[in-house]
Every structure is written in structure tokens, then in C-alpha cells.
Amino acid sequence: MDLKGIMDGITLDIKETTKTLFETMIMLDLNYGDASLVDETQIKTDVIGMVSFTGQYHGVVGIFCSKKFALKVASSMLMMELEEFNNDVKDAVGEVSNMIAGNIKTKMSEKYGEMHLSIPIVIAGEGLSITAVGNVPTVSDTALSCFSKDPWLMTYFISEKEKFGVGLLLKESK
Amino acid sequence: MPKVLIIDDSSVMRKMIQRNIQQSGLIVDSFVEAGDGKEALAKIAADSSIDLILCDWNMPNMTGIEFVKALRGSGNQTPIVMCTTEGSDAKVVEATGSGANGYITKPFTPDQLKTKLGAFLQIK
Numbered sequence: 240m241d242l243k244g245i246m247d248g249i250t251l252d253i254k255e256t257t258k259t260l261f262e263t264m265i266m267l268d269l270n271y272g273d274a275s276l277v278d279e280t281q282i283k284t285d286v287i288g289m290v291s292f293t294g295q296y297h298g299v300v301g302i303f304c305s306k307k308f309a310l311k312v313a314s315s316m317l318m319m320e321l322e323e324f325n326n327d328v329k330d331a332v333g334e335v336s337n338m339i340a341g342n343i344k345t346k347m348s349e350k351y352g353e354m355h356l357s358i359p360i361v362i363a364g365e366g367l368s369i370t371a372v373g374n375v376p377t378v379s380d381t382a383l384s385c386f387s388k389d390p391w392l393m394t395y396f397i398s399e400k401e402k403f404g405v406g407l408l409l410k411e412s413k
Numbered sequence: 414m415p416k417v418l419i420i421d422d423s424s425v426m427r428k429m430i431q432r433n434i435q436q437s438g439l440i441v442d443s444f445v446e447a448g449d450g451k452e453a454l455a456k457i458a459a460d461s462s463i464d465l466i467l468c469d470w471n472m473p474n475m476t477g478i479e480f481v482k483a484l485r486g487s488g489n490q491t492p493i494v495m496c497t498t499e500g501s502d503a504k505v506v507e508a509t510g511s512g513a514n515g516y517i518t519k520p521f522t523p524d525q526l527k528t529k530l531g532a533f534l535q536i537k
Contacts, residue, residue, distance in 0.1 A: 264429065264520040316425055318432065327425060334423040337471070338519050341498020345518075348501045356499070358422065358471050 245296075245351075246392045246409060249343065250274045253394045253405050256342040260335065261398065266315050272395030272402065282391065282406070285309070287362045288336030292344050294354030297412050300340035301391075302332065304403035306363065311399050324363060333359035339405055414442030415534055416462055420453040420480065421446075421469040421496070426519075430467060430496065430526075437527035439534045449473055450480030457484065463491055465533045468513070470497035470504070478511055485512035492533045496521075 254271055261269040284303040291299045304312075306324050313331035314321045321328060336359045344354050391406040417434065419427045427446050434441055445463060447453035449472040457463060466484075470477040481493055492514040497504075500518035508516060517529040527536065 260520045263522045313425065316429055330423050330425045334426050337423070338498050341471075341519065342500065345498075345500040348503070353501070353503055356471055358473055 246276075246407065249347065249407060249409070250392065250394055252343050252346045253339070253407065256339055256346075257394075257396060257405055259342075260338050264316065264338070265312055265335070267311065267398045270397045272397055274392065274394040276390040277393040277406070278390050282393070282404075284404075285364055286332055288332040288359055289362075290336050290340035290359045291357040292340065292354045293412070294348070295352045295412055296347065296354070296409055298407060298409040300336065300343055301406045301408075302336050302339065302403065303393075303406060304332070305401055308399065308401040308403055309363075311401070329361040329363065333361045336361070343407070415440060415464045416443050416445065416460075417441050417534075418445045418447065418453060418456060418463045418466045419496075420448075420450065420466065420472070420477065422448050422472040423469075424448075426469070433521070433523045433526050434530070437523040437530075438537045439527055439530055440537055441534060450475030450477060450483065453480055454483060457489065457491070465530070466491055466493045467496045468493055470495060470499040470508075478508060481508065481511045481513050494529060494533070 258269055261267055282303060285306040286304050286309045287301055289299050289301040309328050309332050310321050310324065312335060313328040316331050317327060340356060344356055348354050389408060391408050393404045393406045395402055395404050419430050421427050431444050445456055445460065447456050451474045468477045468480060477495060477497060494515035494517060495508045495513050496517050496519065498519045505516050515529055517526065
């Protein structure tokens with residue numbers, strides 16, 4: 240099967256996995272957005288949580304969100320209002336990435352053989368910057384650009400009026 | 414009174430597991446935490462009163478499956494329930510074959526936790 244066909248199937252897995260996670264452990268509303276192959280230059284975000292995997296296919300599963308949304312997720316998981324982007328917030332984003340990646344990996348392993356997961360990595364930007372999205376200037380606390388030579392399969396969601404993405408970078412191992 | 418050791422490299426997850434157990438109606442007197450398998454072995458060596466161990470799989474320093482093999486290799490038979498995102502059949506077989514007594518996949522609800530841990534803990 241070609242990579243595009245595999246990715247189409249995985250989009251459904253990403254939606255189901257993220258929905259289950261938000262219903263059971265994060266307890267925030269969740270609505271689907273769209274899914275598409277996105278060039279890395281289009282990805283601008285405050286926070287990235289990533290888990291890589293290896294096997295017959297290898298790649299990265301990542302969550303891309305704003306600091307504000309990361310704070311909401313961590314606050315909900317801990318059932319306490321967090322106001323600072325501290326280690327608990329990074330830990331929560333890492334665990335969300337881990338749970339999404341683990342469940343996607345389990346579904347992929349059923350079709351494509353056993354795969355191995357890394358532990359999560361969370362990257363958050365610091366300092367002020369200004370980015371322009373379309374014609375609308377946006378001021379954000381931070382802006383990270385993600386660099387890769389291949390496009391990400393990005394599945395977008397809306398929760399608590401915040402848009403976030405779950406991305407998949409997938410390559411067949413030689 | 415039952416004491417539960419939670420092994421997970423995420424401190425947020427350790428807190429969530431504690432809260433879920435408390436919400437589920439399972440009777441637990443106290444919790445002990447460890448961030449990886451190596452730290453868990455040290456805590457067990459220092460405390461022989463642990464009744465149940467919940468163990469993540471992917472952790473730095475010593476993974477969950479390495480911990481299970483090391484603990485069983487030492488002759489310790491405290492029940493271990495794997496609590497992980499690694500939910501494939503192959504992983505479940507590997508864990509139970511290495512000496513784990515149960516398996517729960519993240520994410521989970523308090524009710525699912527109650528069902529899985531009910532064999533090892535009393536329910537209110």
C-alpha cells in the first residue's frame with residue numbers, strides 16, 4: 240500500500256484516539272477540524288510534544304498547540320488551575336503525546352508489525368515574536384517552526400475555542 | 414491497609430492514577446511513587462509493605478518490562494499491573510510472560526481501573 244493510503248487510514252485512528260483521550264482523562268470538549276498534508280513551513284506553534292517510533296515504518300507523532308491550550312490541558316488533568324508554563328505543563332503535554340502516539344502505534348502495529356516508541360520530548364518557545372497568518376497579523380508569546388523534509392499529516396481539533404494539531408510524520412524503513 | 418507503588422516517568426500521570434484510584438472506590442491507604450524502574454527497585458528494597466505495583470512501560474533508565482524481569486528475578490512476587498499506552502497483544506503477552514499479573518491501557522476511566530485492579534484491592 241502506498242504511504243498516502245496508509246496515512247488516510249491513520250487519520251481515522253488519530254481522531255478516535257484523541258477523542259477517547261479527551262473523553263476519559265482530559266475532560267475537555269473536542270471537535271474535529273480537518274486533516275491534510277502540511278508543509279513544515281506552515282506549522283507555527285508555541286509548544287510541540289513529540290514521540291518517535293521505529294519499525295517497518297518509522298516517524299514521529301506530535302501535538303502542536305498554544306501555551307494557553309497546554310495550560311488548559313494540564314490544569315484539567317491535574318484538576319487545579321495552573322497559570323504558569325511550568326514543568327507540570329510540559330509533563331502533561333508529554334504524556335498527552337505519549338498516549339496519542341502509543342494508541343496510534345498499537346493500531347499501526349496490528350497492520351504493519353511491531354514498532355518501538357521513544358519517550359516523549361516537549362519543546363516550548365520563549366520570548367516574544369510576531370507572525371503573520373494570511374493577512375491577519377498575530378502576536379503570540381512564542382513561535383516555533385518545525386523543520387522536516389517531508390510533509391506532516393496534520394489532523395486539527397478545536398477544544399476550549401483553541402485549535403491544536405496532531406501531526407504524523409511517516410516513512411517506510413528501508 | 415493497602416499500599417500501592419506507582420511507577421511512571423510522568424509526575425502528572427502518577428497524580429492522575431492516584432486520583433482515579435481514589436475516585437474508583439478502591440481501598441488504598443497510601444501511595445509510593447517512582448519515576449522509573451531503577452528508582453522503583455530501590456523503593457521496594459526499602460519498603461516491604463507494598464501490596465500492589467502499577468507500572469508504565471516506556472521510561473528512562475529502566476523500562477517497565479526490565480523492572481518486571483528484575484523484580485521477579487529477585488524472587489519478589491508482589492502483584493504488578495502494567496499501566497501503559499503499549500496496548501498491542503504482543504506487549505501484553507510479553508508483560509504477562511515476564512511476570513506481570515495484569516494490564517491496563519492508557520487512557521482509562523476510574524471504572525476501568527476499578528475493574529482491572531479489583532482483583533488485587535478491596536472495593537468500598
